[in-house]
Amino acid sequence: MTTPLSPPSPSPGGRRRLLRAIGNSWLLRHGGPHLLPRLDRCFHRWTRGRWMPSRLLVPVLILYTARRDGTACRTPLLAGRIAPDTFIVMATNFGRPRHPAWSWHLLREPHATVHWRGRSWPVQARLLSPEEQREVREEILAAMPCFDDYARRSGRDIRVFVLRPTSVHVSAPGRHLN
Template identity: 65%
Template sequence: MTVPETATDRLPGHRRQRFLRLVGNSRLLRRWGPRLLPRLDRRFHRWTRGRWMPSRLLVPTLVLHTTRRDGTPCRTPLLTDATASGTFTVMATNFGRPRHPAWSHHLLRNPLASVDWHGRTIAVRARLLTDQEQQATRDRILARMPCFDDYARDCGRAVRVFTLVPVAPAEVREGRRGGSSSDPARRDDAQ
């Protein structure tokens, strides 16, 4: 799987990091980003049939499809670090706000989900990374999201980081019908 280039990928490394950190920590983004960006991304995602979203101008973005507790579907645009092996890493920073985002609760309850990645729908199984695994992937996370440490500090909670591993689509359909999963590999953080 090739990782598509964003507009900021064309900047030299240190300039890109500095620019993304400034944008990520701006009052404007912190205040209005959680309200506006997901709505805009979902709308453009629908209009372009999954091929483009405004957030992709700055960072690689996917749309995560999870299931709420009541069984209704939930679509959430998320910044991601996509690897050449086909896995995705997503961070539940919630723009540095104190509460865990709803999609992370959904994945803890049922790790089977799907993602839209540049016009393709991929079935995935989510796994919450341990603290040691987060440290091992820290450089990759900071390369994609330079303000990660700032968000983690400001939110006052342990930020959940998940890896999304592709699985057979039938496994996701079966998991959604079955409701909650009893996957022993999951780790539940205290809030």
């Protein structure tokens, strides 16, 4: 039910077209990689994990990984929720030619921590094969309608990971994280 003050929700097809257009806009592709993660991290800290600007359009989680030197790294990521506490994340890097650092971190050390809407829990990442990516294609496109455009623009195979809850606990994220 809509009230006079709330706009009607777009249809799923309309929402996908809108998100694809936004994702392919020059402004987002060029400014997004530099501005959005910083804004999301700041608002995540200020609201104690309850809100980030990117969530106005897409579901976003914070992924805590470890860099090669062992220091902690926190990265806001667009995520598709495929089961309770289980997510799918795509390493599109806004369609740029290089894989994002967080995907290298997960390949080296698949244990990480996810922060989603005020809660944190340990996860284990698993890289999906091309066949597995085809099996979850609808979930990928539902979360990121511009996935194919980014893959084409990047000229590389996009890494897609499933993040599943695990009992292995990773050290809690501290305030010193970037």
